[in-house]
Amino acid sequence: MSVKAILTDIEGTTSSIAFVFEVLFPYAQKHLPAYVRACAEQDPNSPLLQAVRDEVQEPQADAERLIDILALWMEQDVKATSLKALQGLVWQHGYASGEIKGHVYPDAVEMLQAWQQQGYRLYVYSSGSVQAQKLIFAYSVAGDLTHLFSDYFDTTSGHKREAASYARIAQAIGLPAGQILFLSDVVEELDAAQASGMRTCGLARTQGSLLGHTTVASFNAIDPMTF
Incomplete structure (x- = not known):
């Protein structure tokens, strides 16, 4: 059963972790409070804000309380879906204004383009929202790369360290898990993908290896035909 689709992580895989923690997160920390206040002023019952209230089970939380919650989540790098959605909207402004350019490794750009031309279907699975994923690739240092990908998946498909998430993604893609190659720099994610039946390849850009995985x-060192 040969590989027909490639599913890739972003942070530490296609893109530098430093870009996320040194560019994206500080930008969100700086601009998210004003965005939440403006959102609450326009519509106190905004679905975006209501989603945060639902996640913390505080239905009466006002804008300032929500800002405090979001700040704590960002400090702790909590993978909250409502936070990711709000961050994505704030980053959209940063990308559109030119303040942010999405980092993508040159080797990732080169091989993603080559794989698409070779007929592989490409997909993204990241803890960042689908919107945030699209922004990184739409406003990347290499130009708009969104045309390379057939679809994007985030935590609405499940957490990245659970095998069931990868089974759902395989079903959404419409291929047996064994025909999908998953790329990541996190061994627990690779373990979960492998448990679902997917093939796996770990990215260790500095040194070391991800136990149990190529x-x-x-x-440049990845040949999908060998998996």
Whole structure:
């Protein structure tokens, strides 16, 4: 059963973790409070804000309380779906204004383009919202790369360390899990994908290996035909 689709993580895989923690997160920390206040002023019952209230089970939380919650989540890097949605909207402004350019490793750009031309279907699975994923690739340092991908998946498909999430994604893609190659820099994610039946390849861009998985230092070293 040969590989027909490639599912890739973003942070530490296609893109630098430093970009997320040194560019995206500080930008959100700076601009998210004003965005939440404006949102609450326009519509106190905004679904975006209501989603935060629902996640913390505080139905009466006002804008300032929500800002405090979101700030704590960002400090702790909590993978809350409502936070990711709000961050994505704030980042959209940063990308559109030119303040942010999405980082993508040159080797990732090169091989993603080559794989698409070779007929592989490409997908993204990240803890960041689908909107945030699209922004990184739409406003990347290499230009708009969104045309390379057939679809995007985030935590609405489940957490990245649970095998069931990858089974759902395989079903959504419409291929047996064994025909999908998953790329990530996190061994627990690779373990979960492997448990679902997917093939796996770990990215360790500096050094070391991801136990139990083929590990490479760049996309150039990945040949989907060998998995």
